[in-house]
Amino acid sequence: MEHHEMVDIEAQREHAAHEHESHAIFKKANRPVTLKFDKVEYSVKVGEGGGWFKKSKDSKIEEKQILKGISGTVFPGEMLAMLGPSGSGKTTLLTTLGARLTGGHLRGSITYNDKPFSTTTNRQTGFVTQDDILYPHLTVTETLVYTALLRLPNSIPKQEKIEHARAVMTKLGLTRCKDNIIGHSMLRGISGGERKRVSIGQEMLVNPSLLFLDEPTSGLDSTTAQRIVSTLWELVNGGRTIVMTIHQPSSRLFYMFHKVLLLSEGHPLYFGKGNEVMGYFESVGYTPQLAMNPSDFLLDLANGISTDESQDDVSTTKRNLVAAYTTNLAQKVHLELLKGCDDHAHVQDKTDDGKKFGRWPTTWGQQFVVLFQRGLKERKHEAFSKFKIAQVLFAAIISGVLWLHSSVANLQDQTGLLFFSIGFWCFIPVNEAIFTFPQERLMLQKERSSGMYRLSSFFIARIVGDLPMELVLPTIYVLISYFMSGLRRSAISFIRYLFSTLLSVLVAEGLGLAIGASVMSLKSATLLGSVVMMSFMLLGGFFIQTIPAYISWIKYLSILWHTYKLILGSQYNHGQTYPCGDGNHCLVEEFPAIKHIGLGGQGYSLMALFIMLVGFRFIAYVALMRVGVRKIK
Template sequence: MADIEAQNEKESEVVAIFKEANRAVALTFEDVVYKVKLKKAGFCGKIVKTEEKVILKGITGKVLPGEMLALLGPSGSGKTTLLTALGGKLGGLLEGNITYNGKNFSNSMKRNMGFVTQDDVLYPHLTVTETLVFTALLRLESTFTKEEKVMHAESVITQLGLTKCKNNIIGGAFLRGISGGERKRVSIGQEMLINPSLLLLDEPTSGLDSTTAQRIVSTLWELAKGGRTIGMTIHQPSSRLFYMFDKVLLLSEGSPLYFGEGSQVMDYFSNIGYAPAVPMNPADFLLDLANGLSSNSTEIPGTVKQNLVSAYKSKLANKLKSEVQGIDDQPQDGLNDKQVSRWATTWWQQFSVLLRRGVKQRKYDSFSGLKIAQILVVALLSGLLWWQSDVSHVQDQMGLLFFYAGFWGFFPLFQAIFTFPQERSMLEKERSSGMYRLSSYFMSRIVSDLPMELVLPTIFLTITYWMAGLKGTPGNFLHTLFVLLYSVLVSGGLGLAIGALVLNQKSATIMGSVIMLSFLLAGGYYVTHVPSFISWIKYISISQYTYKLLLGSQFKPSDTYSCADGAGGVCLVGDYPPIKQVGLDDQVFGAVALGIMLVGYRLIAYLALMRIGVTKK
């Protein structure tokens, strides 16, 4: 009993510490304008015309600590764009002034802000507890111990009502897990871990039933009343939800139609001549107005929008600007950006946490029953086809070695090629929040994949090697295994580079297939006399170097085989025409060439990833 009380007391102390870290944030935005350049392509993709489109047209407003702002408007009105700009995540042609306690966006503000995207970007194989604990270990300051971070994650789980499902996996499209509402609360919980003073959410009720949506908005309302500043986009809230919002911003085609108290919105539109003909949900009424629909059926939509924009400019715009400037002129207490490091944790802490998280998540994909069955079936089939072929069957053994080079060129390539396209959303989300360095993520990814990349080819070779009757000495087997694993790592690096450069699964697959097929054709088995004008391909071919090293693992120039032309019916392996063409010499050169590719492809992948997930602003 005493231990339980001590534990509860410790948890209360940790929660108190995190609450003390919270600082109130007054969010203001004045004359926010955002433009994008639209390029029109002509014949063969040639750019023939560039147009500039204005997405946000002078948005002004303020949200104070303890208030909850709802951004309303039809699809395409600019709600998400404005929210992204307020979160400091929007680059490009952004104009206007966005301040947090009178200061511009900074490292300290990034560390004090939570941003929840519309899509719940979560790892499907991790449990709720694992998801939040790993996030806590990465995002919370190094001044907190690991135990304190875990306790804080547990307290957030309790606060958001996730206790019943805390040991359930998140799940995904083809993996059953927690419900949609629970997934959304986990996403909110990831941001709540840092006890943000400013919390921004993009469509937190999208796709949820009314009861679940009510529960989530009620939770956010309680957080706001605790002193936080909360803003969210929401498409069509029920009347119960609408009256929970302190402030409402109504947008139509990027133009503001109203900003002010949620309780005053109906009176405002009634005073300018737009009142609902029948009692209705205020949110539905506002969306009708934003779409240009009014109770006066004779008024065309374009005229309605023009009248609302004019009324906003004459009745609200100047008043809002004076209020915003009044807030900015006040001295505000805030964090000194010079005293806040860019990263909450050290490189090694980030690497170790990401390594553990990566192994937990990817072991299910790498060792799925389907992949293991695929490898075993192909291994057994290969072993039976090449059953106990001896040195007299030189051509057959060469075919098996080239099959090794080809199969274990394609398989790891396509394993790795989907890595970064699939994790792009996660990388963008976590990198934009300043969770970790790109280098720590990349190195943890490389290291965590090593055992998963090497286990299956080792099993494959162990089965086929002895069934096919290749040289049975431990030295020859280990030599062949080393070459095969070396090739697997190089092919995996090529897959990572292609995936990072293209970041589109379909395009990356096509590019990878073309490149690997080119390497195979120039690998020295199908064509031995390659024309000089295209022979350069073999110098960049993974298959060619792998095939050459595999031949060296089984044959020596002095080895003999039975033939009809040699003296006594015996010929030297080194004189066998296909082997002579590839050559058994320059083994070191082949190993060095693959080593350069091993490093080079991963370096290309890292440089390509540097453009992902960094805040442009």
């Protein structure tokens, strides 16, 4: 009994320690940040007409303005909520203020403590997207621990980083689901509210001074939404600056916002204190006819729906509200922008500590190790799924049965088996690798934008991590089909056959990665991959021996052609014969399906495949460099 009591006391102490640490984490911002944005405008070019690849001379290119001169100031200890109907520019403005916007034409001034965005600012900024971008097969603990190991600097020991992640889980109420996987729509995992808290927790690991959130309460029930906003309120009290978009908050949530920005078609209709918004609109002639949620009233106005007796049309109401803002609020907002950061009570730190921050929080090797471990845990479920294992076993067994105990006497059958096998193990890796980077694009953009790791460490970790998973199933296939089908019983022949197959798998995977990274569209990449592989198969040397000279050169680019040559070389030798009817024996190299390929030139084909092995991955890496991540000056 005494032993159990001691265990309980120890557990309580441990829980209290985590709770104390979590409070310490959430208590105070390291370096308060004042956010200022002045006359921010953003536009994109929209083209009409023109061809598929190139716009014609007659095509019209118009510039569509998304944001139209928006200004404001958010001090430490303040939470700004941006409201407006869909298409009003809320998310675009949030992305702009968070330095996550790429492309388009941006005008105006955005400063952080009166300075432009920098590495220092990026390290102290958290950005929570509307859609929770998380790995579905990782648990809550694994998700936060891996993020902590990547984002927290080397000055913090590894064990402290792990404890830091546990403290954040405790504070956000994630302890009960810490060992549950994240999941997705097709995989049961944690709830939507818990996923949102995990996303917030990832950003809270770095104790951000500035936090951006895009629709943090979207799709959540009122109780869960209240809990999340209450957590954000506590963060604000620690001297943080929080900016969020929110669509239609409840009344009790609305009055928790220190400041409110109301947008309509990119125009500001109101910027100021949340508890003064109703009074402002009453002063300019817009009063609700009955008691209602302030956010509902504001959204009605932003949509041009007036509740007064004049019943102005929608466009007139919007013009009046824009004019009222210019007359009554624009000057007040401008005067607040003129205040220095040190004029605000919360801001004490006026030093530029950017020198103590390196470009990356951890070394290349540390990033590689963490990304490698995380990748293995996440992708092993997909690589060794029941369906995939069943697919490979079925193909191996059916191949072994159909070509059971085949011999050189049935040369046509044997060459057919060899070509089918390499075709099977070229199509599968290409079709799977095509999906890799398009599916990971959002994750890559999110993590790279926050400065978590180098692109090279991510890419190499991905490539190396895929090796054991990509090679296991082909090896099993070869072990089953090779000995069932009666191919050459020689250790050297088997090793050469297996090596050639595995090499073709890796080359085909590289081709898929290059196509996927270059196109970044699942539909287009799949179509392109199918066309390329079909061309390689037709020119692989088995179906057609007489190819027109003007197109025959493409065979030297074909993975199947070079692999087929290596596979044939593993099974047949120069001078070897086979029964060709009427008791005669013919040379194997004169057999039509082999003569066109030839048994010589094995070294050239091996070199070609190694060049492709490196070349396709290099193309994929260069293509990934185009993925939109804002460069920090």
